[in-house]
Amino acid sequence: MESDRPLDALNAARGKRVIVELKNGKQFVGKLKAFDIHINTVLDEAEERENNEVKRKVGKVFLRGDTIILISPE
Amino acid sequence: MESDRPLDALNAARGKRVIVELKNGKQFVGKLKAFDIHINTVLDEAEERENNEVKRKVGKVFLRGDTIILISPE
Amino acid sequence: MESDRPLDALNAARGKRVIVELKNGKQFVGKLKAFDIHINTVLDEAEERENNEVKRKVGKVFLRGDTIILISPE
Amino acid sequence: MESDRPLDALNAARGKRVIVELKNGKQFVGKLKAFDIHINTVLDEAEERENNEVKRKVGKVFLRGDTIILISPE
Amino acid sequence: MESDRPLDALNAARGKRVIVELKNGKQFVGKLKAFDIHINTVLDEAEERENNEVKRKVGKVFLRGDTIILISPE
Amino acid sequence: MESDRPLDALNAARGKRVIVELKNGKQFVGKLKAFDIHINTVLDEAEERENNEVKRKVGKVFLRGDTIILISPE
Amino acid sequence: MESDRPLDALNAARGKRVIVELKNGKQFVGKLKAFDIHINTVLDEAEERENNEVKRKVGKVFLRGDTIILISPE
Numbered sequence: 028m029e030s031d032r033p034l035d036a037l038n039a040a041r042g043k044r045v046i047v048e049l050k051n052g053k054q055f056v057g058k059l060k061a062f063d064i065h066i067n068t069v070l071d072e073a074e075e076r077e078n079n080e081v082k083r084k085v086g087k088v089f090l091r092g093d094t095i096i097l098i099s100p101e
Numbered sequence: 102m103e104s105d106r107p108l109d110a111l112n113a114a115r116g117k118r119v120i121v122e123l124k125n126g127k128q129f130v131g132k133l134k135a136f137d138i139h140i141n142t143v144l145d146e147a148e149e150r151e152n153n154e155v156k157r158k159v160g161k162v163f164l165r166g167d168t169i170i171l172i173s174p175e
Numbered sequence: 176m177e178s179d180r181p182l183d184a185l186n187a188a189r190g191k192r193v194i195v196e197l198k199n200g201k202q203f204v205g206k207l208k209a210f211d212i213h214i215n216t217v218l219d220e221a222e223e224r225e226n227n228e229v230k231r232k233v234g235k236v237f238l239r240g241d242t243i244i245l246i247s248p249e
Numbered sequence: 250m251e252s253d254r255p256l257d258a259l260n261a262a263r264g265k266r267v268i269v270e271l272k273n274g275k276q277f278v279g280k281l282k283a284f285d286i287h288i289n290t291v292l293d294e295a296e297e298r299e300n301n302e303v304k305r306k307v308g309k310v311f312l313r314g315d316t317i318i319l320i321s322p323e
Numbered sequence: 324m325e326s327d328r329p330l331d332a333l334n335a336a337r338g339k340r341v342i343v344e345l346k347n348g349k350q351f352v353g354k355l356k357a358f359d360i361h362i363n364t365v366l367d368e369a370e371e372r373e374n375n376e377v378k379r380k381v382g383k384v385f386l387r388g389d390t391i392i393l394i395s396p397e
Numbered sequence: 398m399e400s401d402r403p404l405d406a407l408n409a410a411r412g413k414r415v416i417v418e419l420k421n422g423k424q425f426v427g428k429l430k431a432f433d434i435h436i437n438t439v440l441d442e443a444e445e446r447e448n449n450e451v452k453r454k455v456g457k458v459f460l461r462g463d464t465i466i467l468i469s470p471e
Numbered sequence: 472m473e474s475d476r477p478l479d480a481l482n483a484a485r486g487k488r489v490i491v492e493l494k495n496g497k498q499f500v501g502k503l504k505a506f507d508i509h510i511n512t513v514l515d516e517a518e519e520r521e522n523n524e525v526k527r528k529v530g531k532v533f534l535r536g537d538t539i540i541l542i543s544p545e
Contacts (some may be wrong), residue, residue, distance in 0.1 A: 033511040036504065036533050042486070049170065052540070060110065060504040067534050077165070087174040091140050091166070093147050094124070096493065098134040123244065125198070134184065141181040162247040163184050165214050165240070168198070197318065199272070208258065210274070234281040236321040237258050239288050242272070266338070271392065272344070276333065289329040310395040311332050313362050313388070345466065347420070356406065363403040384469040385406050387436050387462070390420070419540065421494070430480065437477040458543040459480050461510050461536070464494070
């Protein structure tokens, strides 16, 4: 079956490491734990990165959907 | 049971200390008392922090959901 | 009964003095008279403050919910 | 009867002079003629003010709700 | 009959010349042809003005409601 | 029949060349192919213009409604 | 059959390479895999471009609809 809805792509990434970029320029990388139709997203084992360097470890993090620009596999 | 909705993650953090980052760059840390589907959030025993230093104690605080970027365990 | 919805916390503050911070950096302090699910809020005996000094008395004031960042007991 | 919904406060101000502050920093003063649940607001005999001085008379003016920060009796 | 809904005021201005101010600071003046509940607005014989001088003639123009700050009779 | 809904004006422009101005200051000119109630808009044979000079040809382009300020016949 | 809804134009571009411009000025080019009514969009074999030069390869990427300005065939 060919998936052709955007959330199917997110679903396929569940449990895998993804990069999430926010509107304020911040970047979080972690294991995609959960998301919903608002693109509210939870990452596990997450870290904030700046210029591809780890800025801090945040563990589990809930990101409000409307702050997210993109989600991409690491 | 594996929780896989973002609000389940918030629910698991209820009663625990969390960091809430706002779109204006402010950071509040407190005990997660309540939240709703808009991510309107109430913290108890809360304080505002700047560069990891306590800026002021605010006790209980209601944060409007649309100003929130992320919520993470302290 | 343990209240665990954010608006319950606002309800408990009804009639008490609260601080309301707005997205434009302004701060209003007054008696919480009314609010609704949009967080549209009415304060009585309100004043605008800047750096903790009273800037002007505004009496009763209606604040549109989407301009509000936080509400906290004074 | 105690009014405790925010729009009740606006309703009580109908026909009276109010100050309306907008997100772009502008201030309009006029007689509150009409409003709706979006806080779309119509003022009669209105004027735009800057630093408490009248900048221009606008007569009747329709203000789109989402540009409004606050409404307060003059 | 006393009109007391904001859109009634716009309805009364239909066919008359109005000033429309936008969030980006631009000002359009024209004959109010149509509007809807989102305040999407169509002006006929419209012109863009800057500092009360005509900047360009645009004829008919559709203005998306969420860009509008105010509508006022010319 | 007199059309008095804003989308009627867009409908009348279907198949004709229009100017679309965006919130980021960009301007697209093309043949109005399609639009919907969100003002999502498709132009054919479109070009981006800056200061009335063609900056680039884009052929067919889908413009998300919430980025649009105005649509006007060329 | 003549398609005259904006999403029909996106549908016709499915599987083809498109340029997506975001509100933050970034540009992504890739094969249009999926989209929905919010214009949430998934690109395959995608790359970020700056001034028409490839800045980085991102493979598959989910773009949140409200950050998108335009989508156009490459």
